[in-house]
Amino acid sequence: MIIQSLELHHFRNYSHLNLDFSPSLNFIHGNNGYGKTNLVEALHFLCNLESFRTRKILPLIQNQQDAALLKSSIERKKVLYSIQINLSRKGKTVLLNQKHSRKTSEHILSFFSLAFTPEDVNLFRSIPNERRRFFDRSLSFVDPSYFVDMQELNQILAQKNALLKRKNGSQIQIWNELLSKVSQKIAYQRQSFVEAINIYLTDFFNKMTGRSENLNLVYLSSFGEENFGSEVQINRALQNILEREINYGYSLLGPHRDDYRLFLNKKGDRDFFSQGELRITNLSLKMSINRLLSERYSFCPVLIFDDLFSELDPKVNGKVLQFFTELKNQVFITSTDLPPNLTLHGKTIHVSNGQHSNR
Amino acid sequence: MQIPESLERLIEEFSKFPGVGRKTAQRLAFSMLHYTSKEAEQLAEAIVDVKHRIRHCSLCFSFTESDPCPICEDPSRNRSIICVVEQPNNIFPIEKSGVFRGLYHVLMGAISPLEGIGPDQLKFSELLRRLEKDETKELILATHPTVKGEATSLFLQQALAEKGLKITRLARGIPAGGDLEYVDDVTLIEAFSGRQLFGKLE
Numbered sequence: 001m002i003i004q005s006l007e008l009h010h011f012r013n014y015s016h017l018n019l020d021f022s023p024s025l026n027f028i029h030g031n032n033g034y035g036k037t038n039l040v041e042a043l044h045f046l047c048n049l050e051s052f053r054t055r056k057i058l059p060l061i062q063n064q065q066d067a068a069l070l071k072s073s074i075e076r077k078k079v080l081y082s083i084q085i086n087l088s089r090k091g092k093t094v095l096l097n098q099k100h101s102r103k104t105s106e107h108i109l110s111f112f113s114l115a116f117t118p119e120d121v122n123l124f125r126s127i128p129n130e131r132r133r134f135f136d137r138s139l140s141f142v143d144p145s146y147f148v149d150m151q152e153l154n155q156i157l158a159q160k161n162a163l164l165k166r167k168n169g170s171q172i173q174i175w176n177e178l179l180s181k182v183s184q185k186i187a188y189q190r191q192s193f194v195e196a197i198n199i200y201l202t203d204f205f206n207k208m209t210g211r212s213e214n215l216n217l218v219y220l221s222s223f224g225e226e227n228f229g230s231e232v233q234i235n236r237a238l239q240n241i242l243e244r245e246i247n248y249g250y251s252l253l254g255p256h257r258d259d260y261r262l263f264l265n266k267k268g269d270r271d272f273f274s275q276g277e278l279r280i281t282n283l284s285l286k287m288s289i290n291r292l293l294s295e296r297y298s299f300c301p302v303l304i305f306d307d308l309f310s311e312l313d314p315k316v317n318g319k320v321l322q323f324f325t326e327l328k329n330q331v332f333i334t335s336t337d338l339p340p341n342l343t344l345h346g347k348t349i350h351v352s353n354g355q356h357s358n359r
Numbered sequence: 360m361q362i363p364e365s366l367e368r369l370i371e372e373f374s375k376f377p378g379v380g381r382k383t384a385q386r387l388a389f390s391m392l393h394y395t396s397k398e399a400e401q402l403a404e405a406i407v408d409v410k411h412r413i414r415h416c417s418l419c420f421s422f423t424e425s426d427p428c429p430i431c432e433d434p435s436r437n438r439s440i441i442c443v444v445e446q447p448n449n450i451f452p453i454e455k456s457g458v459f460r461g462l463y464h465v466l467m468g469a470i471s472p473l474e475g476i477g478p479d480q481l482k483f484s485e486l487l488r489r490l491e492k493d494e495t496k497e498l499i500l501a502t503h504p505t506v507k508g509e510a511t512s513l514f515l516q517q518a519l520a521e522k523g524l525k526i527t528r529l530a531r532g533i534p535a536g537g538d539l540e541y542v543d544d545v546t547l548i549e550a551f552s553g554r555q556l557f558g559k560l561e
């Protein structure tokens with residue numbers, strides 16, 4: 001997938017912007033605070049309908065403006081799409097090929113970008129919501145039936161919570177049965193996805209760090225490792241916790257309580273990874289997902305690396321750059337300086353305070 | 360140009376229809392202007408007539424002009440088998456396909472705690488009463504393949520498990536999240552013939 005062009009109106013610090021991109025490498029450089037990140041944030045938003053920095057719409061709209069507009073031509077599997085997104089206080093509206101697209105699913109099942117940003121260091125330190133969100137997004141793209149299952153899960157949970165809120169346990173059983181069924185499917189898909197990622201993970205990590213350790217992604221089902229494969233055992237676990245759920249007034253067990261962890265040999269991420277390790281393991285994870293998408297699904301997502309070089313160990317930089325030249329993806333890199341020893345096959349875009357110049 | 364008040368009123372009324380936006384409502388209203396007075400009166404009469412003559416069958420809750428409805432009254436129909444649907448309009452596609460020759464029962468909705476709808480808000484006790492006196496042997500659950508429809512079927516299956524009935528669920532030929540209304544005949548016939556015994560978890 002290739003983003004051919006971008007047009008912005010009143011997005012962050014850009015009043016108006018018009019850019020064309022290289023299908024391979026795009027190097028965006030300029031001083032800090034001049035809008036490099038805003039630019040790649042817009043690109044990410046076009047692909048995923050959300051920012052990697054905020055869940056809110058308002059910060060994306062330029063000060064004293066009512067609305068922002070993002071426009072783009074995106075090529076996907078040799079077909080050209082035009083995308084237009086309007087952001088306002090009321091939310092976002094999306095036009096795909098000039099037609100209003102009512103379903104978010106249509107969009108996010110077609111386009112996908114993976115972003116590697118300075119905030120990523122927190123992915124495995126923050127609340128599980130963020131991790132689930134990241135994996136849900138990737139998994140939905142890989143398997144649209146997962147997206148359907150997740151919608152079903154959310155409907156079931158909403159109905160079940162409505163009963164729990166009223167402390168009404170009498171009709172819970174039917175919702176627990178439906179929940180068991182969909183939970184088992186979701187757990188299976190999550191586990192399979194994690195296994196597929198693990199095929200590449202260690203290799204990436206060792207290549208980029210020159211170390212030889214074992215990096216492993218682990219899926220933690222809230223039903224426990226021994227239960228999540230069986231609808232019957234899931235249902236039993238739900239039965240066992242029902243009394244507590246009625247006390248709390250909401251659902252305590254299910255895929256909405258699952259988690260993911262990284263392990264370096266036996267060392268767990270949250271407590272034992274150094275800042276550098278959190279970063280490079282995260283990069284390895286995203287590169288593994290990229291590899292999975294290209295090898296199994298012949299799809300190359302857009303890759304975004306925001307402020308990459310200041311975030312990584314200088315020793316690692318060289319290896320990462322080497323690795324970029326091997327990628328088939330369209331890549332966007334932002335940095336304050338041009339890396340000294342990089343022979344660029346692509347485009348350089350200089351950004352200074354909402355303006356830009358091409359070279 | 361300002362739209363005259365009476366025309367605006369008609370546009371407003373049309374835009375209350377499901378799936379009709381302001382633009383379509385305007386087009387409909389403008390086309391009315393070409394009607395003769397006679398035609399307009401006939402239309403108005405048809406609307407009032409529907410309201411006065413159509414009611415729910417006191418047995419199956421389908422739409423009908425006579426009570427009980429023609430299906431409930433038809434001696435050629437198989438009275439030992441009842442197909443349970445959510446809404447009266449779900450009956451029409453099944454009748455059109457001709458695949459089913461039993462009786463119906465309309466629940467008038469589906470279970471949804473979020474909207475405060477439980478069995479008591481549905482025509483469930485009416486179904487129980489029918490099962491008590493009718494010679495029903497089989498129940499086909501044809502609720503929508505949505506989360507609410509599935510929950511409703513599960514509920515019925517569990518609540519009626521002790522009644523000694525054969526309870527089946529329409530086969531999953533119908534697209535998930537879909538509506539019986541939009542399913543073609545072939546799919547419906549397959550769904551009926553492939554209907555499965557409602558199994559409990561092993």
Ligand SMILES: [Zn+2]
Nearest residue numbers: 416419428431
């Ligand atoms: Zn009837």
